[in-house]
Amino acid sequence: MRTGRPGGRCSPVQAPERDPASGRRRGNGTPTPIRQARGPQGTEGRGGAGREALCRTPSSRSHFPTFDVPPAIPGCYHSSMLLLRHGRILLLLLLVSACAQKLPVDEGRLVIALPGAPVNVDPRVATDAYGEQILQMTHASLVRRNAAGEPVPDLAERWESPDPLTCVFHLRPGLRFHDGRPLTSDDVRYTFSWILDPANRSPHRALYRHIEAIGTPDPRTVVIRLSEPFAPFLSTMVRGIVPAGSPARGYAPPVGAGPYKVDDLSPDGEAVLSAFDAYYGGPPAIRAVTVKFVPDSNVRFLELKMGSVNFVLNGVDPDLLPAASLPGRLAVEEGAGGNVTYLGFNLRDRALSDARVRRAIALAIDREAIVRSIWKGRADLVESILPPGSWAHDASLPPIRFDPARSRRLLDEAGFPDPDGDGPLPRLRLTYKTSQNEVRRRVATVVQEQLRQLGISVEIQSLEWGTFFSDVKKGNFQIYSLTWVGIADPDIFHHAFHSRSAPPDGANRGGYSDAEVDRLTEAARREPSRSIRREKYRRVQRILARDLPVFPLWAGRNLLVRDRRLSGFVLTPDESYAPVRAMRIVPDPSTPASGGRR
Known part of the structure; x- marks a missing residue:
């Protein structure tokens, strides 16, 4: 086994500026390939991304072109590569600056970029972070977690435990799903019964095995009886409630009762959400939200700088944060993770x-x-x-x-x-x-x-x-x-x-x-x-x-990069998107009213 150091002046403990298409073995220079395995949707850049024109409307579902950076030697940090990468980003920004257009934030739209597409957007089966983050905006639970991670009322306005094996939830009056149907205790019972049914193979079933029975004495009361004491019971009640009879429909999410409803969802592009006027906490101030699925970090940053994306949580490479922090439209926030x-x-x-x-x-x-x-x-x-x-x-x-x-x-x-x-x-x-x-x-x-x-x-x-x-x-x-x-x-x-x-x-x-x-x-x-x-x-x-x-x-640590005109989002250690419902768009005196013209 040879472990010789490469020539040159690179430090062996520092990371490469870019993840190369093939990692070079140090010592003899023989490449060790990084295998780009093809999944159902293909590799990065699927759907023709990288071949479209630079000038396009911000609402388009396709993304900006990617661009290549020469490979670096693994284990070394190349300052020249950093300059080349940022130089190419700057060149693209200069090219697109001529494409003056009205930005989504000017039209009252929040545009979030996630680093990947959700595997599933059904609260009964979703386990990946991207799916859960969308569900935090679209579905409501009996209880939710506050910024400290403690359970607080959501659909249930209160609850009590008359004995260690029983918990009684009292639903808020007048609850409704996005399609107008009333949300009652029957829907709560159906949601958890569906998860507990072995035929449905829910990955959350083990969390609810301790539930022995679910009673619904009236439309606003849910009585859950446990087979044995279960200390983390309340934390497991953070699970989106769906209407009774809702089937699992693959990628299509069931109807929810959260602050935003799903108008459209494409695994290859984005989720389009709109404010739910009948939400029990009042309709959110930002009426329209688009969640884009943008795997490429350079593309996410480009869209942020251009304004076609205006909110990215933990999706901007640390190398690019100094550029995002420069005076201008963007603001950077950091919080405990x-x-x-x-x-x-x-x-x-x-x-x-x-x-x-x-x-x-x-x-x-x-x-x-x-x-x-x-x-x-x-x-x-x-x-x-x-x-x-x-x-x-x-x-x-x-x-x-x-x-x-x-x-x-x-x-x-x-x-x-x-x-x-x-x-x-x-x-x-x-x-x-x-x-x-x-x-x-x-x-x-x-x-x-x-x-x-x-x-x-x-x-x-x-x-x-x-x-x-x-x-x-x-x-x-x-x-x-x-x-x-x-x-x-x-x-x-x-x-x-x-x-x-x-x-x-x-x-x-x-x-x-x-x-x-x-x-x-x-x-x-x-x-x-x-x-x-x-x-x-x-x-x-x-x-x-x-x-x-x-x-x-x-x-x-949690790192949020957003348009300065977006306010009201509270960073939480668990990277929750639930605070989106409290966000507003406010004037920024330091930014010209035209926003997209610079």
Whole structure:
């Protein structure tokens, strides 16, 4: 295994400016390909994007052209590449500046750009972040979470628990769905009964197994009876309610009762939403919302600068934030983040079933260098998937520090010695799956190079989001990287690591099994005392830190880039889009009234 350094003056611990089309192996220059796997919708740039004219109306569903940047050497940060990338963006901005037009914000429209399209927009089955974020704007639940993550009234104006096994919800008067139908207790019962029906294969079914019966004594009262005490019960009630009889219709969302209704939804383009006048909290001030699905980070930034997109939450590359912060139409906000990015392992794999191999991989990844060079310091290292702000987070977990020497010793002990010294043969070969998100691909490229230095050959498969997430849920991976979004309760440990929580009943995708983790997570579910639950979850976190079924990497900070005229959005640690309903468009004295002419 040869680990020689490349020529030139590049620092070996810094990340590449761009995720190259092929990552070059350091030392002998032989390329290690990044495989662009084709999913159902094709690769990035599908639907002819990249061939249309630059001048177009902001409401068009297709996107701006992408452009190529020469590949960088993995493990190095090229300032020249940064200048070239920003120079090309500036050139495109100059070209399109002649296409003066009225911007969406001038017409009262909020245009959000998401880094990917949702896999599903049905609250009974959706599990991906993009689908959940749209549902936060379109569907209402019995309860919702406030900025601190605590349950507060939503469709239910109040509730009480006469005993540990019973919860009685009282619905607000006059509730209606988007199609005008009254929302009653029958709809609540239908929604949860549908999820509990094994024939429907809902991935949320395991969360509601403790429900023994749902009573509806009158149209505004729901009585839920549990089979046993269940401490995180209220947090599971954050689930969008749909009308009784609503079938699962593939990509088409069922009718909701949230502040916005869905007028149109295209998996290849965008979701078009409009204000719901009969929303119980009053119609939102911004009447029209478009959610664009824009996988390419450069395109998202271009659309922001041009004004055809005016709201991006955690979708602007850290490299581009200085340009977004310059005086002009855009404003940048930063807030605490509670979404944890992690590396997942398939414990059914022969090599990865050995905890020594998993720890060796963790020790070989220089997380501090990645946070510094790719995230520009806007992320915090973590040792647990439970975010630092959680009441059950164990801050005493020992950190996993970059230690390649110890990593090599662990691989030797696990039976994966260096086969040829300074030769080219690796200790083992692995496949790393990720999405086509630009930053995620750059992270994967740096991890690839860091593991190559250890003697592990890594093939990166960069997949279309739907294909990638489907593979993860099916267990079709060796290593993958994802981010847990919106963790509200430490019961996530049961959902993600209990031996009976394999998909579709949970998120134990790697096949982890530990009798003590099973026992502790089950006991914590039944325990009403928060202090006792905290101690049980701390013990769980110590076991997971020992076994490393997943390797927690960092919690990214929330970064919002928006038009200055948009106000009222409150950043929350869980990256919630629910505050969109409180947004307004206000005058900006520093911006000319014409907005799009500059």
